Amino acid sequence: MDINDLFDGIMKSINQFADDIAEQRLQEKMQESGRGPENGGKNAENFEAKEKPGMTDFPKME
Numbered sequence: 001m002d003i004n005d006l007f008d009g010i011m012k013s014i015n016q017f018a019d020d021i022a023e024q025r026l027q028e029k030m031q032e033s034g035r036g037p038e039n040g041g042k043n044a045e046n047f048e049a050k051e052k053p054g055m056t057d058f059p060k061m062e
Helices: 003-033
Strands: none
Touching: none
């Protein structure tokens, strides 16, 4: 094992730790906002796109 392998291993460990922390924070935010899977995304309906009349009626290009 040379020094580059050692540093590669250290960087992989640091990146894994950072990913774990980011995932934990995301889960906490989802629980606080009520959009997590535990409560069925009770606030999700507030963020659904509402279709407006005429928004999908584009003139055809010829």
